Amino acid sequence: MRNIRNSNIELKGHPVTAQRRLLLKLIRDTRGHIDAKELYRRASSMDESISLATVYRSLRLFKELDLVDERRLGQVRCYYEVKQLGEHQHLVCKGCGAVIEFKSSLIHKLVDKVQSEHGFNVTKAELYLEGYCKECREEAKGSS
């Protein structure tokens, strides 16, 4: 694979490789959340020689450069998404696996309070809610 152009701004001096460009594009083309394995699958279909290790290394770099966010959504593995402007949180249905995003200003209040009460400098606030969506609840009612 060959380099087309060098918009070296985003990667802050880190070499722009074809792999990094591809992976970043694939993440950005994803609506929602993607895990390393699925990103690797999609990348492989464009560049069959790409390595899973490169996917992980690139994800780590993108994270460090604040290009993507890493999320724990109830499972062992991590999911990734492009860095959004405002923070948002996640709601996961244990029934169907649906992931709903939502914003809440209460989080900021809470973080402020914790920072002043504990002298802590909070750099990451992640709220994870789990439960059952309306559909899954009604389904469960029907079968019981």
Place this chain on the structure above:
Amino acid sequence: MRNIRNSNIELKGHPVTAQRRLLLKLIRDTRGHIDAKELYRRASSMDESISLATVYRSLRLFKELDLVDERRLGQVRCYYEVKQLGEHQHLVCKGCGAVIEFKSSLIHKLVDKVQSEHGFNVTKAELYLEGYCKECREEAKGSS
């Protein structure tokens, strides 16, 4: 190992084995959070034939019976703690690894809101805050 007595209430009908009794006691004797490996280490020193698989199987059972809570504290592995009466959340220092527990009533408000706005039945609410404690911040200041 042999059974001494059968206080079969907690385990809700599941057989009371020496391993389960030992593991539950070790968790309860722990102040704070313990992971499977450390629990296995401690259990091994009491019963050298206990298996790591049994540790994991027991933790899953205890979780199902609401005897312990499973927590993700920034790392890959899970930590366990005895089920508390009121919910509480965690604040983890990336510098020294300190884990601070705190309560916040704002979480309930937030959960209520999400439940009504999204028709969701929330069964688990976990807020994870990460950052640097006062000590670690001052240390960083000193060395920069």
Place this chain on the structure above:
DNA sequence: GTTGGAGTTGCGAATGTTTCTCATTCTCAT
């Protein structure tokens, strides 16, 4: 355009956590 050295990659092996399989053993209602 060439060069060179730092940084990146692919590959496979290694790590770390958690789950599975299955033969053996234990628990507890009867």
Place this chain on the structure above:
DNA sequence: ATGAGAATGAGAAACATTCGCAACTCCAAC
């Protein structure tokens, strides 16, 4: 005491992620 069902130990397997290293690529300086 008995037996059906459940739990256990041991090791293999599954799964996500990281590491080590030789080969390759990027790109600033010429």
